[in-house]
Amino acid sequence: MSQVAVRGVSILMLYSASLHAVDRGRDQLGRFADAPFMRDVEYDFLAGIDHQLTSLASQQCFMSLVSDWAIRVAIAHTGMPAGEPAMTDFASLSIY
Numbered sequence: 274m275s276q277v278a279v280r281g282v283s284i285l286m287l288y289s290a291s292l293h294a295v296d297r298g299r300d301q302l303g304r305f306a307d308a309p310f311m312r313d314v315e316y317d318f319l320a321g322i323d324h325q326l327t328s329l330a331s332q333q334c335f336m337s338l339v340s341d342w343a344i345r346v347a348i349a350h351t352g353m354p355a356g357e358p359a360m361t362d363f364a365s366l367s368i369y
Contacts, residue, residue, distance in 0.1 A: 278310035283346040285315045285339065289322040289331075296320070315342060 296318035299306040
C-alpha cells in the first residue's frame, strides 16, 4: 500500500457492516489505521450495509458514495471545474 500511495494513486477504502459493528477511531483498519500511507487514503465506515450490497438501498448508498468520490478525484487530478457534485449525507440514510 505504501508503494501505491507514493505513486499518488487515489484510494477509497470502505468497510461495510451489517450486524452490531462499530468503528471506533478507524479501528476496523487494524494495524494500518495509523500507517503513514493512510494520510492520503479516504476511508468510510458504512454501518448497516452488508458487504454483498444485496438491498437496493445499500446499492444506492454505495453507488452514491463511490460516484461522489470518483468526481472529487477527477476534479483534483484533472483540474476540471469544481462545480458542486451531489454529496450525500450517509448518516441520515435509512437502509432498512
